[in-house]
Amino acid sequence: MTIEFKATKREAQGSSASRRLRRAGQLPGIIYGGGKDALAINLDHNDLYHLLKKEAFHASILTVDVEGAKETVVLRDTQWHAYKQQVMHLDFQRVDASQKLHLKVPLHFVNAEVSPAVKLGSAIIAHVITELDVKCLPSELPEFIEVDLAALEVGQSVHVSQLKLPAGVEVAHHGEGDPVVASAQQAKGAAAAEEGEAA
The missing domain is CATH 2.170.120.20 (Ribosomal protein L25, C-terminal domain)
Incomplete structure (x- = not known):
């Protein structure tokens, strides 16, 4: 099963910037590993909320299209709001095809x-x-x-x-x-x- 979703680069950092993003229906995330610098990204909250409901999303190789540049990743961590049905942050790790x-x-x-x-x-x-x-x-x-x-x-x-x-x-x-x-x-x-x- 191929799961692909879009993201944009996130310039503004910090908790106040993240709060503004969430109010606008966006979800902050990060892509790290694979010998490259960590990349801060914005995702569409509703799109990712529905993907997180799918079992396969948690145990599949995922493709993130970051403004046209595709990254191959796995989901490593999901942070949820304490009592709302809201995702607060997602961590993705880059995947190397030759590494277990x-x-x-x-x-x-x-x-x-x-x-x-x-x-x-x-x-x-x-x-x-x-x-x-x-x-x-x-x-x-x-x-x-x-x-x-x-x-x-x-x-x-x-x-x-x-x-x-x-x-x-x-x-x-x-x-x-x-x-x-x-x-x-x-x-x-x-x-x-x-x-x-x-x-």
Whole structure:
């Protein structure tokens, strides 16, 4: 999926200039990295607000057209207003096609309804992790990673090591062990009913 949006160079700096921009429906942002100077930019608030609602915007290589000069970037940080539905600032990092990048990719859970845990055990599937920190070249970045729950039994879990990762993608895992991605727990009512039948 290709996502491209427009921006203009931002000359005025500082909090008062940023406030004026926001009142005018503009959104301040910055592009940094890639061995070049940081570039302060203005974006259209409404355009970016709607793009931020799309899952793919957070885990895709993006193209920013800055007054005709195109920059290839990933979204690194979003600052929201404390209580309004308003974006305050966006940080983008330039992408080098030959350098691996770290990015969080969403997990899509499929086939829970056909798993033995749900069909036979009336279990509840808990999604313990909803995104995964991955490392890969920009050209190999997946929009999402699928978690197939078709074989999940009651009391079982799916771990990070069991995920099928696309070619060229590796887990950028921090910490010890093999984290749980999803688990199947029997609903309390179903467990009590089973115990009653057994008695």
